[in-house]
Amino acid sequence: MKDFKADTKANRILKILPFLFLMFSVQGFSQDHSMHQEKKADSKNDEVGTISFGGKTVRYDLYVKDTLVNFSGKSARAIATNGKLQAPTLYFKEGDTAEIYLHNQLKENTGLHWHGVILPNEMDGVPYLTTKEVKPGETHLYKFSISQNGTYWCHSHEGTQEQIGMNGILVFQKREDQPDKKFDADIPVLLGEWTDENPKQIMRKLHMDQGNYWAVKKGTVQSYSEAVKVGHFGTKLLNEWKRMEAMDVSDVYYNNFLINGAVSSDYKNLKAGDKVHLRVANGGSSSYFWLNYGGGKITVIGNDGNEVEPVEVDHLIVGVSETYDIVLTIPENKSFEFRSTSEDRQGHASLWLGNGDKIEAPTLPKLMLFEGMKMMNGMMEMSGDMKPMTMTMGNQMMDMNEVMYPEIPESQRMATMKHMNEMMGMKDKSSNVKMDHGEMTMDSNTEMDHSKIDMDVDMTVDHSMHNMGTSDMKTIKRLNYNMLKSPFKTILPDDNVKELNFTLEGNMRNYLWTLDNKTVAESDKILIKKGQVLRITMYNNSMMRHPMHLHGHDFRLVNSQGEYSPLKNVVDMAPMETNTIEFAANQDGDWFFHCHILYHMMAGMGKVFTYENSAPNSQISDKESSYSKFLSTNRMISTTAMLDVASNKLHFENMTMFGARWMNVNEFHSNYKFDHYEGSVKVGRFVGKYQWAMPYVGFRTNKTHDMAKTWFGQNVMPENQNVAIAGIRYILPFLITADANVDHNGKVRLELGREGIPISPRIRGSFAVNSDKEFDFGLKYILQKWVSVSTNYDSEFGFGAGLTFMY
Incomplete structure (x- = not known):
C-alpha cells in the first residue's frame, strides 16, 4: 500500500493547507487527492488557450436532445448528450476555470448540477433554487474555478431527466506541481440502470402504491403461498399483523444495469501486472451497487472526490451518487471481470479488463x-x-x-x-x-x-x-465507512458550533419520505451564519437506505478515525443507523440537502440551508417566486384508477394524491341497467407520520331496491339518496382498511376491506363488508401491468367474472 501514499513532506503540507483555509471560512476547497488521468479531451472539446489565474480556461459544449435507445427489444426515450446516452467525461486541472455551455435542444427545461463541486451558489444547477432553468432552445453558461482534484460527476436536477441518461463524469486532475500517481490505465466508470418505463410513471406508481407488477417481474412478491413453501407462514402473518409491506431493498424494477451506458464493455489493451485506476460514480437514480473483481482485491484510494489512505477490500457497496477511486491489478494475461451488481441482485453490468480467457467476478445469488x-x-x-x-x-x-x-x-x-x-x-x-x-x-x-x-x-x-x-x-x-481515513487532519473548531438533529422517516404506502416528518415543502429554510460549524446528527428510522447529499460543501463524516475522519459529500444512512457529519459554513446563498434516491427526493426528503445576509443571486431575479416553484416540484399530484368489467357488475375506483398528505378517493359500482348503484367521493388528509389515519368529508349517492335494516337498525336507503358524509379511514393490522362515517341524516356506516392480498405471486385476493350487510369477495390473476383476469361474488349482484384494468 505504501506506494500510493504521498512521499514528501511538502506534499503533506499542501494537503493540510486547504483544510486550514476551510476552518477559517474561506470560500471553496482546494484539497489534495491521490488521483491521475492520462486521457485528454477529444478534439471537439479540447482546451481553449485563454490563461486564467492558476490555470487555463477550459471550454466544453454540451448539446442535449431527445433520442431513442433499445436495450430490451423495445425503443424508449432517452436524453443524449453530444449524441451519447451519457455526457462525455469532462477533464480539468485544479486551478483551471471551467466554461461549460449547455445547449438545450429538448422540448422541456433542463439544467446541470455539478455534484460535489465547490462553486459559487448561482452555478450549482438546481432550477429555481440556485440557477435559472435552461429553457428549450436556450444556451446556458456554467463558469466556475476548479479548486479540487479527484472524481466527481454531473447530472440534471430537472424532473426525472437523470433517470434517462442526463449525467456524466468529471475528472479534476492535480496541479502541474503536484503530479498524480501514474497508472497504466485510467477509466471513468459511470454506474447506472435503465428502465423502459417513463420515469414520471414510475414516480406516479410509487406515490400511489401501484408497484405490484414490478414485484412480479422481480420475483419479490413474498406471497402467502411462497411463505408456506419455504416455512415462513408465521413470518408473513406477523409481517402483515404489523402493517408492513413485503421486504425489498429497491423500489423500482429495471430492465438493465449499465456501466458507461452499456451492459458490458471490453478494455483489452492491458497486460499482466498493469495497475488500473477506475473512477467510479454511481449515477443510478435509485440503485445501490456491489462492486467486485474477478482478478482479486480492490484498493480504495478515494471517496466522493477526496483522497483516503489506501485500503484493500474484496468488495464494496456504492451508495446512490457516491464516487470511489479504486485501483485494480491485472494478475495475468487474461480478461478479468469488474462487476457492478444491483443491491437487490436483479442484474449486473461488466467491464472486462485485459485480453484472453475470461475470468468472471463472483456471482451474488438472489436474496x-x-x-x-x-x-x-x-x-x-x-x-x-x-x-x-x-x-x-x-x-x-x-x-x-x-x-x-x-x-x-x-x-x-x-x-x-x-x-x-x-x-x-x-x-x-x-x-x-x-x-x-x-x-x-x-x-x-x-x-x-x-x-x-x-x-x-x-x-x-x-x-x-x-x-x-x-x-x-x-x-x-468488505468496505465500511470506519475504514476510510483522511491522509490529513480534518478536525474543525469546537466553538461557534450549530448542532442539528434529523430523523429520517417515511412509508412505502403513500411514498412519503421526510426529515422529522416534514417534506422540504413543509419545512422552513434552516438559517446558518458564515463562520459557523454545522454539526448534524441523523438517525434513520426507516427500513430503506438514504444517501444524504449536501450541495456546495464537503463535510467530515465522524468515524473511528477521529481527527482523520474522511471528507465526503454523500453519507449512506442504512436502516437504524445514526451518523454525524460536520462542515464549515463558508459559502453564500441557498443550498439543497437531500436524499439522492431520485424518487425519495421528489417525494420531499430534503432541507434547504440558507446563509444569513447572502448577496443577491444573479440567476434568481424573483427569489420568492422562484422558491415557490422549487417547492412545487416536491408537491406531486398523482392518480391511479381501476375499472372492473365483470359479468355481474361494473366497478370503478379512482384515487388522487395531492402532495404528501391529501387524498381524494372516488368509488362507483352498478348493474348494467344503472337502476341499482352506489357511489361516493371522499377528500381527506392523512395524519400521523405513518399515515394510518385519514379523516375525510364527502358525499354518497345510491339507488337500491333493498329496504333492509343495517346492523344498527337503521334503514339502508336514507330519505335523501344524495347525502353528505364525514368519517375516518384507518389502517388496521393485516393491512385492513376500516372506514367509519356518518351522513347528514345521522345514518352510521362501518366498512372493512382489503385489496391485493398476495395469495401467490400473481393471484391477489380482496374482500369488503359493511354494516349495511353487504359483502364482496374477489380474486384477480395478474396478466400484465395493466390487466388482470378477475372473479367475484357480491351480495347485491351475485357471482361474476371479467377483466380488471389498472392505471
Missing part, C-alpha cells in the same frame, strides 16, 4: 427475502417505529441485509440476527453499548463478543468457482 422479513418483524414496533437500541450504530458497522445473503454461512447470518436482537435489548438488557466518534465500547457486564461485531470482515463462501455447494471458505473483507 432470501423472507429472512429479511423475519429480521424486519423483530426490528419494528406496532407503531411503525424502529425498536429502541441499546447502542448507537453508525458508519455501516452492521449490514442488516446480511441475513438475506445466501453466500454467507447460516451460522454468521444467525449471529447477525442475534447481535441485532441484543442491540435492541431483546436479550441482555444489562449491557451498556455506545458509540464514541464511531468506535463501539461496552462495559464488562455485556455478553457480546467484540470480534463478532467487527464488521470490517465478512465471512462468506468463495463463489469464484461458481459452485454453490462448495464447503471452501475464505475471509472476505
Whole structure:
C-alpha cells in the first residue's frame, strides 16, 4: 500500500493547507487527492488557450436532445448528450476555470448540477433554487474555478431527466506541481440502470402504491403461498399483523444495469501486472451497487472526490451518487471481470479488463427475502417505529441485509440476527453499548463478543468457482465507512458550533419520505451564519437506505478515525443507523440537502440551508417566486384508477394524491341497467407520520331496491339518496382498511376491506363488508401491468367474472 501514499513532506503540507483555509471560512476547497488521468479531451472539446489565474480556461459544449435507445427489444426515450446516452467525461486541472455551455435542444427545461463541486451558489444547477432553468432552445453558461482534484460527476436536477441518461463524469486532475500517481490505465466508470418505463410513471406508481407488477417481474412478491413453501407462514402473518409491506431493498424494477451506458464493455489493451485506476460514480437514480473483481482485491484510494489512505477490500457497496477511486491489478494475461451488481441482485453490468480467457467476478445469488422479513418483524414496533437500541450504530458497522445473503454461512447470518436482537435489548438488557466518534465500547457486564461485531470482515463462501455447494471458505473483507481515513487532519473548531438533529422517516404506502416528518415543502429554510460549524446528527428510522447529499460543501463524516475522519459529500444512512457529519459554513446563498434516491427526493426528503445576509443571486431575479416553484416540484399530484368489467357488475375506483398528505378517493359500482348503484367521493388528509389515519368529508349517492335494516337498525336507503358524509379511514393490522362515517341524516356506516392480498405471486385476493350487510369477495390473476383476469361474488349482484384494468 505504501506506494500510493504521498512521499514528501511538502506534499503533506499542501494537503493540510486547504483544510486550514476551510476552518477559517474561506470560500471553496482546494484539497489534495491521490488521483491521475492520462486521457485528454477529444478534439471537439479540447482546451481553449485563454490563461486564467492558476490555470487555463477550459471550454466544453454540451448539446442535449431527445433520442431513442433499445436495450430490451423495445425503443424508449432517452436524453443524449453530444449524441451519447451519457455526457462525455469532462477533464480539468485544479486551478483551471471551467466554461461549460449547455445547449438545450429538448422540448422541456433542463439544467446541470455539478455534484460535489465547490462553486459559487448561482452555478450549482438546481432550477429555481440556485440557477435559472435552461429553457428549450436556450444556451446556458456554467463558469466556475476548479479548486479540487479527484472524481466527481454531473447530472440534471430537472424532473426525472437523470433517470434517462442526463449525467456524466468529471475528472479534476492535480496541479502541474503536484503530479498524480501514474497508472497504466485510467477509466471513468459511470454506474447506472435503465428502465423502459417513463420515469414520471414510475414516480406516479410509487406515490400511489401501484408497484405490484414490478414485484412480479422481480420475483419479490413474498406471497402467502411462497411463505408456506419455504416455512415462513408465521413470518408473513406477523409481517402483515404489523402493517408492513413485503421486504425489498429497491423500489423500482429495471430492465438493465449499465456501466458507461452499456451492459458490458471490453478494455483489452492491458497486460499482466498493469495497475488500473477506475473512477467510479454511481449515477443510478435509485440503485445501490456491489462492486467486485474477478482478478482479486480492490484498493480504495478515494471517496466522493477526496483522497483516503489506501485500503484493500474484496468488495464494496456504492451508495446512490457516491464516487470511489479504486485501483485494480491485472494478475495475468487474461480478461478479468469488474462487476457492478444491483443491491437487490436483479442484474449486473461488466467491464472486462485485459485480453484472453475470461475470468468472471463472483456471482451474488438472489436474496432470501423472507429472512429479511423475519429480521424486519423483530426490528419494528406496532407503531411503525424502529425498536429502541441499546447502542448507537453508525458508519455501516452492521449490514442488516446480511441475513438475506445466501453466500454467507447460516451460522454468521444467525449471529447477525442475534447481535441485532441484543442491540435492541431483546436479550441482555444489562449491557451498556455506545458509540464514541464511531468506535463501539461496552462495559464488562455485556455478553457480546467484540470480534463478532467487527464488521470490517465478512465471512462468506468463495463463489469464484461458481459452485454453490462448495464447503471452501475464505475471509472476505468488505468496505465500511470506519475504514476510510483522511491522509490529513480534518478536525474543525469546537466553538461557534450549530448542532442539528434529523430523523429520517417515511412509508412505502403513500411514498412519503421526510426529515422529522416534514417534506422540504413543509419545512422552513434552516438559517446558518458564515463562520459557523454545522454539526448534524441523523438517525434513520426507516427500513430503506438514504444517501444524504449536501450541495456546495464537503463535510467530515465522524468515524473511528477521529481527527482523520474522511471528507465526503454523500453519507449512506442504512436502516437504524445514526451518523454525524460536520462542515464549515463558508459559502453564500441557498443550498439543497437531500436524499439522492431520485424518487425519495421528489417525494420531499430534503432541507434547504440558507446563509444569513447572502448577496443577491444573479440567476434568481424573483427569489420568492422562484422558491415557490422549487417547492412545487416536491408537491406531486398523482392518480391511479381501476375499472372492473365483470359479468355481474361494473366497478370503478379512482384515487388522487395531492402532495404528501391529501387524498381524494372516488368509488362507483352498478348493474348494467344503472337502476341499482352506489357511489361516493371522499377528500381527506392523512395524519400521523405513518399515515394510518385519514379523516375525510364527502358525499354518497345510491339507488337500491333493498329496504333492509343495517346492523344498527337503521334503514339502508336514507330519505335523501344524495347525502353528505364525514368519517375516518384507518389502517388496521393485516393491512385492513376500516372506514367509519356518518351522513347528514345521522345514518352510521362501518366498512372493512382489503385489496391485493398476495395469495401467490400473481393471484391477489380482496374482500369488503359493511354494516349495511353487504359483502364482496374477489380474486384477480395478474396478466400484465395493466390487466388482470378477475372473479367475484357480491351480495347485491351475485357471482361474476371479467377483466380488471389498472392505471
